[in-house]
Amino acid sequence: MGLPTPSQTVGPFYGYALPFTGGGQIAPTGDPAAVTLHGYVLDGAGEPIPDAILEFWQAAPDGSRAGAPGSLRRDPVTGTVIGRHGLDFTGFGRVPTDADGHYALRTLPPGGAPYISVCVFARGLLHHLYTRAYLADAPGDPLLTSLEPERRATLLATPERDGVYRFDIYLQGNETNEETVFLAFA
């Protein structure tokens, strides 16, 4: 049995390697049930982080957690990313923050547990962080029920208007901002 390979920061130069066209479009094109999850990634000074990259993993609307290949489908002739074919729900998204530290994801609400798992990578972050964006409060959810109200609030995406949810991620808290709850898995 081997011991784990240590994590290292994603650094500043992943930009031409990891992001791919359509990375933030998990929802099949034109699906009327699609919702937008968006927000900012911020540091301990409350400044947006322009060099973070977020990954999302979630159950399909029917609750399936099997996922599907084809998130970064490539053209075998040119090697370029041609994107998802818009039929399968792969459950996986990858979105770099823009120069404002902002990200946006278009997806379908997960079935079963009402949360989207978020994995945060950034320059300056030596080991990635997991959190969850809950699109709805979930009475009886073991994680939410274990948290104090102000901590729990950091995991609840805020409906802004129909089909649009705001979810900011504070890598570090300060006097004004509550630090986002980050997770470990036993």
Next chain:
Amino acid sequence: MAETQETISAEIAELRDAYAKAVADGGPRSDHPARDYRPYRSSVLRHPKRPLVTVRDPEAVELSGPVFGVTDVTDLDSDLTRQHSGEPQGERITVTGRVLDRAGRPVRGQLVEIWQANAAGRYAHQRDQHPAPLDPNFTGVGRCLTDDEGRYAFTTIKPGPYPWRNHDNAWRPAHIHFSLFGTAFTQRLITQMYFPGDPLFRYDPIMQSVTDDAARQRMVAEYVHDLSVPEWSMGYRWDIVLDGPAATWIEEGR
């Protein structure tokens, strides 16, 4: 004025000694870097101050994970020396190894992504503007899927060390960035592979952020003479073990 290497090196030594003492006193070992590792200055405002909340839910969605397939890679993606019309400059190498989980099981059919600087230590990235030449025949990005034994293989160029602005005269040891998926989202890993015997190891706060000596060694590839190809390439082997639990219900050969 930028801080000196002496300042950073003193902090590195202090934190390494503190970790060694804590372990000697019966404290836990750690395989990963602490997120609040001050010698890496960019970490100061980018780490949580509160402890992580441990999820023990066997139904957690994170115990499953994304899957990839043959549509997500092309055959040429694993040869970084053949992505342009000409040959890149530098020392041609192959890097191969296995991706395993904590129990030693191979991670099959999963995505491995790499990116790196060219032989002169320059990234093909707009933000890297240090005065080393770009190579029109080298982009430095590759990917592949692991085979049934969890094996991956890349052909590339040995990257050069490069300067950065953590402190005065800061240089990164040569490295290849690796991104890996396991069978569960909990096993996600982004790390860096280093080359054996690099004199820059001791000066580099990113590598030294792994304060456990044995864990730090696990980021260093092995030069394997039998993997070198006569008059063609130098061979390196690097096995990767993913941390984190996975659901037990995931069927074989998924």
